Amino acid sequence: MKQLVIDFQKCDAGRNCNHECEMECAIKVFKVDDPAQAALQIKAYEDGGGKAILCDQCGDCVVVCPSEALKRNKLGVVMIDKQLCVGCYMCIGFCEKDAFMRNPDWIVPHKCTSCGICVKVCPHGALSIVDVSEPAVRII
Template structure:
């Protein structure tokens, strides 16, 4: 399974990854709607993205999360009731929510952010 990996030491916090992600999935450049997050700190930026660990699958009371054939955790919007338990229990804090949507959202390792990262701070890796 290919998953998104991060190297914060290379991140310059240009936010191109967040803008690309939100534009791809939500049709607007809005970093609050990105499936990964870059937080600027005093040292290296913090890059938050899903590791595909599956904790959210186990915690979902309506079984709205599952793995696809690639092993990537997906939210099944038709089943989701918007309780956001997955958001609260995610060990990586990589399940996101926005007031515009009833369902949480997360990285699905599509790799589009990798293509726009100018420094290689995010990359795909086989697990």
């Protein structure tokens, strides 16, 4: 399956960039001029380290979705069907990585779909899309 990964050897958690990845995602994917609505979030720690909140396509949200709005596509990426979503946010609450996002203006939540738009704009080349095997379905 296609998975977005970040290399923190290269990413400096936004200290020397303009969070291009978040901006590009927000503008191109979600059509909003607000990086806080991007499907990946880069956080800097005081100790100099950092953290990326992003979806690894683990599929836990597919298991808990009551309306079958979440399914893997041919690339193994978990996609949301807005027509089926009932806005319950169990996907958000059960995501251990906090990678399912919610824009207060939208009823349907959103997440990273490994589209790679962010990869192209990272000035440090820290982001990439990799092909990994799908994890086994968990009972949650």
